[in-house]
Amino acid sequence: MQQFLAFLLSSAIAATSACTIPTGPPLSNNITQGFSLRLQNASYPDIHNHFLNIWDWGGGDQHLFVSPAGNSTSELQLIDGVITLPWDPPRRAVINGEYEPLDNTTKMFMTERGDPRAVWDVAYGCDPDTDALQTELAFKARGDELGGLMGVRPFNGMYDFRWKGPGTSVNDPNRPWVHVTLVVVYPGATA
Structure with a gap:
């Protein structure tokens, strides 16, 4: 009984602390130290606490998928609010690929071309699992177009990254788009 009461008390404290x-x-x-991006949305265990991975898609582009698809990276940087792979x-x-009218989303991927950049602010947030302070990327703009949300959507048995413009609520029930929080994780840090 004491263990049960201790559990209830610790649960109540955890629920009220922030x-x-x-x-x-x-x-x-600007974040010039290499980092990875961890996704959070505790309502979706298939993606919660997984990572943004890259996949060479040809032509120099790197497409972005939720781990375990693709290759992990800890060399991302944020330059003037833009997620950057510091390659040569x-x-x-950028956000400019494969627009889908069924859910009003557009693909985010990495390229050397001048497509509309995905621009982020850096902010503090609270980890939904541990309540620890964390550094997050807060979506700001697609090029000059302010607002919208970043999320992921099923794609051939994986999940790819999709931007949903501001003020839209349409969703494709066959490929549901899920909003995610992107958390900056430095090499050697524990989740």
Whole structure:
């Protein structure tokens, strides 16, 4: 009985505690130390705490998939708010592929071309599992078009990354789009 009461008390404390978001000036939208991106959406175990992976799709483009599909990377950087692979030439996250009217989404991928960039702000958030403070990328814009959300959607047995424009709520029930939070994880850090 004591163990059960201790469990209830610890559950109540965990449910009422919340990490403290630091106040102060906005965080820089440049992260030059290599990092990985962990996805969070606790309502979807198939993607929750998985990682953004890259896949050479040909022509120099790197397509983005949820792990375990693709290849892991910890060399991402954020340059002026744009997720960047610091290769020669650099690949930058853009939103300009495979528009799908059924759910009003457009694919995000990495390329050296000048397509509309996916622009992010850096913000603090709270881990939904541990309540620990974490650094997140908050979606800001597709090129000059402000707003929208980043998520993932099933694609040939995997999940790829898709942007949903602001103010849209349509969804394809056969390929449901799921909003995700992207968490910055540095090499050697534990989840």
